[in-house]
Amino acid sequence: MVQPTPRDKGYHTPVMVDETVSWLETAAHGWIVDGTFGGGGHSRALLDRYDDVRIIGLDRDPDAVANAFTDDRLFVIGANYRDIGAVLDDPLFPDVVDGILLDLGVSSHQLDVADRGFSYHTAGPLDMRMGPDANRSVGELINTESEDELARILRTYGEERFARRIAGAIVANRPFSTTTDLASCVTDAVPAPARRAGHPARRTFQALRIAVNDELNALSEFMATGIDTLAVGGRLVVMSYHSLEDRIVKRALTKRSTTCTCPPDLPTCVCGASPDFVLLTRKAIKPSQQEIEENQRSRSAVMRVAERISA
Numbered sequence: 179m180v181q182p183t184p185r186d187k188g189y190h191t192p193v194m195v196d197e198t199v200s201w202l203e204t205a206a207h208g209w210i211v212d213g214t215f216g217g218g219g220h221s222r223a224l225l226d227r228y229d230d231v232r233i234i235g236l237d238r239d240p241d242a243v244a245n246a247f248t249d250d251r252l253f254v255i256g257a258n259y260r261d262i263g264a265v266l267d268d269p270l271f272p273d274v275v276d277g278i279l280l281d282l283g284v285s286s287h288q289l290d291v292a293d294r295g296f297s298y299h300t301a302g303p304l305d306m307r308m309g310p311d312a313n314r315s316v317g318e319l320i321n322t323e324s325e326d327e328l329a330r331i332l333r334t335y336g337e338e339r340f341a342r343r344i345a346g347a348i349v350a351n352r353p354f355s356t357t358t359d360l361a362s363c364v365t366d367a368v369p370a371p372a373r374r375a376g377h378p379a380r381r382t383f384q385a386l387r388i389a390v391n392d393e394l395n396a397l398s399e400f401m402a403t404g405i406d407t408l409a410v411g412g413r414l415v416v417m418s419y420h421s422l423e424d425r426i427v428k429r430a431l432t433k434r435s436t437t438c439t440c441p442p443d444l445p446t447c448v449c450g451a452s453p454d455f456v457l458l459t460r461k462a463i464k465p466s467q468q469e470i471e472e473n474q475r476s477r478s479a480v481m482r483v484a485e486r487i488s489a
């Protein structure tokens with residue numbers, strides 16, 4: 179079993195490390211893009227296991243780049259994984275790679291540093307930008323957007339049942355400047371019986387984070403065109419942490435891996451399906467009970483893996 183180093187434990191404990199390392203074994207002598215480098219726990223495990231591998235680590239968060247460890251086989255770049263094509267235009271790197279890993283969402287570091295404003299538990303500024311490519315903070319969003327738009331964001335990105343009530347309460351009580359003030363306003367807006375199922379502000383914070391970081395568009399764009407940077411035989415490993423992300427990954431991979439659906443008696447294919455990926459995980463993989471007990475943040479993770487079979 180690959181153990182994260184103490185340094186990784188401080189920044190972020192990587193999820194499903196053994197599974198990631200073994201699915202990416204086919205890239206052991208090639209290039210892997212770790213599109214969400216974070217604390218580098220997955221990259222380090224891959225480098226520890228495979229001597230010949232080379233890794234391009236991307237993260238839009240300058241903290242992740244500044245914290246990166248050094249290794250001759252590792253190149254860490256401040257970039258959004260949606261721009262993977264532009265990154266691979268660099269003559270230092272190949273045009274196509276043998277593996278891509280996405281471990282979506284936020285790192286423990288981002289949640290734990292109060293100044294980043296990701297947590298509803300600790301007081302901090304209403305920021306939540308993962309990096310400088312996000313064009314506005316959560317504070318700017320909630321203090322200026324219309325009630326309708328706020329309700330849409332909470333409903334769409336948080337699947338929040340009380341989106342309209344929460345949006346109304348935000349507009350009535352703004353401006354807000356701290357995470358804890360926003361979290362109390364949301365808690366008060368939610369009907370008392372619903373306050374018992376987890377923190378009442380969890381979905382609101384998730385929705386606002388996704389909105390300011392344009393997370394789902396980045397993922398959709400990557401799944402539509404970014405995965406074309408995989409070489410034939412290359413593997414994609416994606417870990418999602420909520421159903422909105424997983425749905426995008428699942429739909430895109432299903433589309434790319436669907437074989438001909440024409441009735442067998444037709445002489446030639448008319449449906450036009452020509453799969454260039456094969457799904458290697460028919461059902462999503464989840465962390466073991468032991469991992470969930472040891473790392474609560476792994477509990478919502480689901481992993482899907484696909485392999486490119488033609489160009």
Ligand SMILES: C[S@@+](CC[C@H](N)C(=O)[O-])C[C@H]1O[C@@H](n2cnc3c(N)ncnc32)[C@H](O)[C@@H]1O
Pocket residue numbers: 190191192193213214215216217218219220221236237238239242257258259260281282283284285286308396
């Ligand atoms: C769950 S953490 C990754 C943890 C990492 N696998 C590890 O072992 O430490 C997610 C990281 O992805 C980064 N991230 C999220 N969306 C991104 C995007 N579109 N492009 C680049 N980095 C992104 C975040 O800044 C965060 O550092």
